[in-house]
Amino acid sequence: MRVRWRGTLICLIGAWLAAAAHADEGMWTFDHFPAQEVAQRYGVQITPAWLEHVRLATVRLNGCTGSFVSSDGLILTNHHCVESCLAALSSQDANLVDGGFLADERHPEGRCATQVADVLVATEEVTAQITAAVAGLDAAAAASARRRTLTLLEQRCEQASARRPAGRLKCQAVSLYEGGQYFLYEYKRYEDVRLVFAPESDIAAFGGDPDNFQFPRWSLDVSVLRAYENGKPAHTPQHLSIDFDGPREGEPVFVSGHPGTTSRLETRAQLEFTRDVVLPQALLRSAELRGRYLQFAFANAANAALIEAPLDNLENAIKVRRKLLDALHDDALLERKSAEERTLRAAAHLDGEDPWRQIAAALAKERDFYEPYTFIEGGAGFNSILFRYARLLVRGVEERTKPNADRLREFTDAALPRVARQLAARLPVYPEVEAMTLSASLERLREWLGPDDPLSQQLFAHDSPDGVAIRLVAETQIADPAVRQRLWEGGAAAVRASRDPMIELVRGIDPQARALRRRYEDEVDGPITAAAARIARARFAAYGTRVYPDATFTLRLNVGTVSGWNEHGRPIPAFTHLERAFARATGARPFKMPDRWLAAADRLDRSTPFCISTSNDIVGGNSGSPLIDARGRLVGLMFDGNIHSIAGDYAFDAANNRAVALHPAMLRVALEQVYGAHALFAELSASGDALAGRAAAR
């Protein structure tokens, strides 16, 4: 899963019956971790102190996870989690994505403009408040009331935290068990996160897309960041010590992190909608865009460098969606889903309601306007950073003028600092890439809405989609942070007066886009949320607490073992070693070893373990998660799953689903023997055992 998590698929939250046969299944919240079952099964004690230590050492990054690994704020995460930071810190002379980075006297640690690091410090259940707010309302009104209440709860939480001595926290409303529970999650946020180390992309992503979601594997997908406070390295006493010798085969290991989204409790109707509508359309768009990226990249080396990171993300998305589609073509999966629904329906008290049928009815409505919604409001028709800036501005200045609780959720007071940070960031924008992505999406907008759709008629009255895209990108000034800043500060009047063509485009379509969003919320999301909550309550009633919620990019912990699996009857060992990486190097990307590695080849111990396969239940968003042993030491760095793990979105297959981690011994070899990063290695090694004295017995 070489990409940060993004909410590309419909995200439903619910509970999943933890069958005894799947002991390693489950993405548990820290307050319901099944420590007793783990003790019985593996003979290790996970204590409250262990849990608190690991929770406070785990960091949420933008779409990824990391962990504190020194007392001075060092964060260990994946290379693919910092690619956009590397691109932003690059210059014409130094491409940090390709060439890597190691901070030293001459090259200070560089700030990642939009990166924040969040640590979960407290949670508070607010289910009762939400339940009270929506009581007696129909689905659409309930959805609106729920949004308002969540905004107000977040607002009060942040205001209250600001009055406490520990300082202001970020408060985020979280729905678990699909309306079975609502929480406020309170995070300590580090706003200043800087780049310390990253290897070359050729070794970080060795094997590239062909090897992505594969094991055996040889990718040094690591990077190191550092959290700062008040301009100085943050003091982080709660951090993980690294055991560079790594784990043993069969050893129980734990993954703490922020799995992005799973759909294990979607109804059969929802899975069929994903199979028949969502995935095929998304795959078609992605595959075509990949073709454009590749043709662009092959034109010359400069193009290839520009498109490298977006291409990585896109290829990852394609592989994921391909395998999700394969999983949904497994009739047995759908049949199990039907059987579960029949069982639950028979057991539940539903007061004459049929929530499964209600969800199917809402999806039938969605089908009626899926294409306009996806292309106009969902952004599939306007794939462009510049368009997204323009929409942030047009909507942001309008929403800002409303009372906090009446705003779209992404523009509440709690969310506005993120908007401002995005608008202010000096991220590079490449006009030729922008024109290409916008051209590709406008072409498809016209195809899917049809040339006689009023929007097509309006946009393309005098020019082709490609011509329109080129003109918009050439003429807009919005790539300039100062221009964005002026508009943001100038507010609604400034944005209304703007003659910038991208602003004009967004202004022109926004009434229709907002209407589609409203229709989606009223006719689809609201009814589905209400029906899913009914199902969740029925499931709660039937199965109690032996359940875990679907992933929601919130903090979870799970247990597994270091273990391979059997592929077509052939055993796949749990460890890979450096030897095979050299054997696989062809000289051509993505199987090209960086020069530094070729130069160091003779002095490296080729028997060094490289990657680890474990049975932990993780998904995208867990990228960069620490793999932790029973004593609380970091023994690996998660960066991927095997090919079977993709289907884990819908169901966990204990026999075949495996997570993939970088072995810490390989990190040691890289830092000490390839990059000469002695000071960094010393800091990572000196971290001591922060859990000393509180360590669980093994």
Place this chain on the structure above:
Amino acid sequence: MRVRWRGTLICLIGAWLAAAAHADEGMWTFDHFPAQEVAQRYGVQITPAWLEHVRLATVRLNGCTGSFVSSDGLILTNHHCVESCLAALSSQDANLVDGGFLADERHPEGRCATQVADVLVATEEVTAQITAAVAGLDAAAAASARRRTLTLLEQRCEQASARRPAGRLKCQAVSLYEGGQYFLYEYKRYEDVRLVFAPESDIAAFGGDPDNFQFPRWSLDVSVLRAYENGKPAHTPQHLSIDFDGPREGEPVFVSGHPGTTSRLETRAQLEFTRDVVLPQALLRSAELRGRYLQFAFANAANAALIEAPLDNLENAIKVRRKLLDALHDDALLERKSAEERTLRAAAHLDGEDPWRQIAAALAKERDFYEPYTFIEGGAGFNSILFRYARLLVRGVEERTKPNADRLREFTDAALPRVARQLAARLPVYPEVEAMTLSASLERLREWLGPDDPLSQQLFAHDSPDGVAIRLVAETQIADPAVRQRLWEGGAAAVRASRDPMIELVRGIDPQARALRRRYEDEVDGPITAAAARIARARFAAYGTRVYPDATFTLRLNVGTVSGWNEHGRPIPAFTHLERAFARATGARPFKMPDRWLAAADRLDRSTPFCISTSNDIVGGNSGSPLIDARGRLVGLMFDGNIHSIAGDYAFDAANNRAVALHPAMLRVALEQVYGAHALFAELSASGDALAGRAAAR
């Protein structure tokens, strides 16, 4: 269906129950046309003379249909059927695809290098011979015996025809009703076909991909060829006269032509395989290639011109597959299929066999090697004209040395002239396009087979797929017809000795490719053919002759009426007019009117009818078919269907499935008032009424 028919989907032949409710459904062979039902329903008499006249005036082109429309060999067909001829006849100075062509004294009619025109003159049933040849054999042995027997029958047929005064005919074995009947079809072949007229692509394909498979419609998708014999225009007394006033709304009309393939009698298991495996994979490859084509085209005008025709074909294929996939996601279609199977199973005497289960079992085997088969033998991994030349050579010289009946079917004595024609053709090959298509397909070969597959390891040991593609295209000499000629004449020894890298590539993979083909024939095609024949016999026994066979790119006739339909409750009229074409012109492709049309705008009658919607049951391969009235006059030129017609591959929807024709009045306006093609128009008008005196009563 702006593309010639290609056998991209599994082609199954069978019989379809003609329900009385679907009177316009059916692709009838000429010897079983339901003239009596047509007389009852429409009050028109279709006589044996009418049938013979129309049959002899109908021409089979490469993947398309045409009709003789003068006594001197003029053939009317679509522009999109002659695009490759236009490209081949273009020069640096004159791009005939873009600019069009009209033969005159200075620009003689130019020969289309690979185009032939076939007229069906006789058919002979050979079912008994085939049945005898396969009696008592298992599925794989039967498949082999069937191939041998078909080759020998074709050989004898051609030898016998050569001894007759009318001259040598092309004989082709045809399977109808899936083993219910086998035929030899005997064609008079015109080997010399020349280009007479084509309009600019901007008006021929006005609306481009956005309007493809749409109605209302305004595309002048017409071209005129001429058949030659012995260097002179062929004498073609059997030709259609054109009624330039066109048909009336509601009038019964007939389409004669060569529908390519339908799958109306595939089993549910086959449809599911197409839905879950075939179409998603093909769509992904096509969408990515479209992205590469578009990015290539947008780089500059020269690139755009090079890629125009392949892009047209590709976009058509994408739209078709998208809509086929939509059709297969209609559970009601699959449920009807299951119901039919249950009914037939209950009615049939199957001697304990379960052919539906046998087909499902064969598909399960196919699934096991679908990717290697598709990429290595099916060519999805080597999308390149140069590769196909190399494979023709490597296989052709080897097969030629075997006894005729032992060869692969595409290299029998009957087929070798076509091979030689292909190898000799001086078709332009553009290295940058070749490198792009080969690169794209090699990239996916590695993705789908995996980087550790032995073939991937061998092909990409030292370079990327893109690098390999560029080198192969740069270094091969096979684009040169003289080089191909030398190798073809040099035979197996010359090809074995060749150091041409493309020949070496094909030689290297051919053992594996042939093994995959053999496995496919033995494990998949053989068992499916045997089981499908069982089903066909059961259907025959149950329903007798009230059935028509699935399309097989052989001659068919059907009846319909000039009629629109209702789209979301809104009536779509049966005719469009020139007025709206001008109103839709934006100045940007594909809605750009050629200059000649803009210049002529003021003198044209804007109320001229442009296109016609009819309820005839046609599919790809019918492109260029004549639309014929009850008196045997040409009243339209088929070139497309509406969006609902795509699902006609699986079932005919009488309420919504419509065919789209060019109105002959528009052809008259174009020839006389836009192109000044007075001589051509005079020849088309002078054709008289060849059926005069034999005309059916109206």
